[in-house]
Amino acid sequence: MKKSYVYIVANKYRTTLYIGVTTNLSKRLIEHSGGTASKFTKKYNVIDLVYFEEFSDINQAIEREKQLKNWHKQWKINLIKIKNPKLETLDY
Numbered sequence: 001m002k003k004s005y006v007y008i009v010a011n012k013y014r015t016t017l018y019i020g021v022t023t024n025l026s027k028r029l030i031e032h033s034g035g036t037a038s039k040f041t042k043k044y045n046v047i048d049l050v051y052f053e054e055f056s057d058i059n060q061a062i063e064r065e066k067q068l069k070n071w072h073k074q075w076k077i078n079l080i081k082i083k084n085p086k087l088e089t090l091d092y
Contacts, residue, residue: 001056001057001058002023002058003023003054003055003056004021004022004023004054004055004056004057004058004060004061005021005022005023005025005052005053005054005055005061006019006020006021006052006053006055006061006064006065006068007019007020007021007022007025007028007029007049007051007052007053008049008050008051008052008068008076008080009029009032009041009046009047009048009049009050010046010048010050010087011044011045011046011047011048012045012048014050014077014087016044016046017046017050017073017076017077018032018038018040018041018044018046019065019068019069019076020037020038020065021058021061021062021064021065023058025049025052025092026092029047029049029092032046032047033047048089049089049090049091049092050080050084050087050088050089050090051079051080051083051084051090052090052092
């Protein structure tokens with residue numbers, strides 16, 4: 001099966017988060033940087049990858065995305081800090 005990803009991107013000040021799912025994380029991050037990924041990410045300049053999870057099944061990734069989107073913002077930040085304590089922009 002093809003790998004899939006749930007990812008969280010943030011703006012420069014880490015005040016706005018966006019959660020998405022994709023099968024091609026590199027391509028999707030380029031789309032976010034270029035402003036073609038979504039109106040939300042373009043409007044709020046949400047382009048820095050701060051967190052991602054890898055899945056072998058796209059359906060699991062979609063379920064995880066739905067779960068995370070229902071979380072409170074602080075829960076999301078706490079999750080990010082487990083793998084990325086300084087909320088740095090990750091390379092992928």
